Amino acid sequence: MKMLLVILDGLGDRACKELFGETPLEAASTPFMNFLAREGICGMLSPIEKGLVPESSPAHFEILGYSPFQKFYPGRGPLEALGIGCKLKEGDVAFRVNFATVKDGIVVDRRAGRIESVKEFEDLLTTEIDGAEFILKAGVEHRAALIIRGPDLSEKVSDSDPHKTGLPPKKVLPLSPEAQKTAEILNKYIDFATETLKNHKINRERERKGLPPANLILLRGAGKFREVESFKERFKLKACCIAGGGLYKGIARFFGIDVIKVEGATGKKKSDFEAKFKAAKDALKSYDFVWVHIKAPDLFGHDGDAVGKKSVLEEIDKAMQALYEVNNIVICVTGDHSTPCPLKNHSGDDVPLLFFAETVRKDLTPAFGEKFCMLFGGLGRIRGKDVMNELLNLSGRAEIIE
Ligand code: ZN
Ligand code: ZN
Numbered sequence: 001m002k003m004l005l006v007i008l009d010g011l012g013d014r015a016c017k018e019l020f021g022e023t024p025l026e027a028a029s030t031p032f033m034n035f036l037a038r039e040g041i042c043g044m045l046s047p048i049e050k051g052l053v054p055e056s057s058p059a060h061f062e063i064l065g066y067s068p069f070q071k072f073y074p075g076r077g078p079l080e081a082l083g084i085g086c087k088l089k090e091g092d093v094a095f096r097v098n099f100a101t102v103k104d105g106i107v108v109d110r111r112a113g114r115i116e117s118v119k120e121f122e123d124l125l126t127t128e129i130d131g132a133e134f135i136l137k138a139g140v141e142h143r144a145a146l147i148i149r150g151p152d153l154s155e156k157v158s159d160s161d162p163h164k165t166g167l168p169p170k171k172v173l174p175l176s177p178e179a180q181k182t183a184e185i186l187n188k189y190i191d192f193a194t195e196t197l198k199n200h201k202i203n204r205e206r207e208r209k210g211l212p213p214a215n216l217i218l219l220r221g222a223g224k225f226r227e228v229e230s231f232k233e234r235f236k237l238k239a240c241c242i243a244g245g246g247l248y249k250g251i252a253r254f255f256g257i258d259v260i261k262v263e264g265a266t267g268k269k270k271s272d273f274e275a276k277f278k279a280a281k282d283a284l285k286s287y288d289f290v291w292v293h294i295k296a297p298d299l300f301g302h303d304g305d306a307v308g309k310k311s312v313l314e315e316i317d318k319a320m321q322a323l324y325e326v327n328n329i330v331i332c333v334t335g336d337h338s339t340p341c342p343l344k345n346h347s348g349d350d351v352p353l354l355f356f357a358e359t360v361r362k363d364l365t366p367a368f369g370e371k372f373c374m375l376f377g378g379l380g381r382i383r384g385k386d387v388m389n390e391l392l393n394l395s396g397r398a399e400i401i402e
Helices: 031-038 056-063 076-083 177-198 201-208 231-235 246-254 273-286 296-302 306-325 370-376 384-394
Strands: 002-008 041-046 093-103 106-109 127-129 132-138 143-149 216-224 239-242 289-294 329-334 351-356 381-383
Touching: 002 056, 002 273, 002 306, 002 384, 031 306, 031 329, 031 351, 041 370, 041 384, 056 246, 056 384, 076 093, 076 143, 076 216, 076 246, 127 177, 143 177, 143 216, 177 216, 231 239, 239 246, 239 273, 273 289, 273 306, 296 306, 306 329, 329 384, 351 370, 351 384, 381 384
Parallel strands: 002 289, 002 329, 041 381, 239 289
Antiparallel strands: 041 351, 093 106, 093 143, 093 216, 127 132, 132 143, 329 351
């Protein structure tokens, strides 16, 4: 049997005033997910441990079976770098980069007016300092990744990003004695970048048009890349990922999971969900395990837009109906954490979860939603690290423990 894991990012929620006390999933009309819940078995998911509030990446590590995530997690920098297609080598230190605008020593725009592309700066900002190679790769809009390659590098350094405007950029500081040299060369690199960007023709042109110049790079999320056991080795499954967001593609590549390119998949509020589920249906012909990631519910949660979250879940449900004709499959639908609209942030509340398969032991859950999954969910509460085990079990692929 094939397996399909659908992660609706930030799915879980709390009672929303605008929805008369229901959650977006409860209020949404989702006939297909209700069918899967009714014909399957449901429960509640604690992505890491009961009550812990995860960011998306550690939660995904747990759900994809790389638990405890601390043992495998390389930090955000390498994952984002892999997400934009960088090739990393063992020991590389990687950062997330924002091109920003600095004026009189103060960061006035952390995104340089959301500049369309920073591709033109790639080659100029790829250099060598004190025996270390610096490679800059452009991402979407103002985003990029920086990779440092060389001997004795440490990822234990602070961000240069002040994380808000109105402050000067920070110096990179060593967070441990062995990171002294890395911090030093990073500060040299930042100065080099500032000098290079200052009078660049793109920036002069932007200033002429009254646009904020991209005259500063802000570094954050340092991490060191190392190879981990691939998903294929770990679970004996040929796997692929369908996602719009760079981080999720990066997580997939980190585990050696193929990333399927889908036109119209954005990782934003508006994305071509239909195209994603059609691609999933196709991928199931040649892959054992397909992971679909949808970012939109989390983004509506952060905006506190309960009505928007409800509508997007309805849109997703419609697109998911493409799976109705797929046979011989185990489907799991859940989220990586809750992003309650009243909170506008992630919370430690459990997330509704369903497993559908023709062979599954059914419970009495009448529809997919927080209350129903809590009340009727035959699986009770499970943790992120149980998801892969359950998928293997239901698909008849679990190995007997002796
Ligand atoms: Zn998330
Ligand atoms: Zn979020």
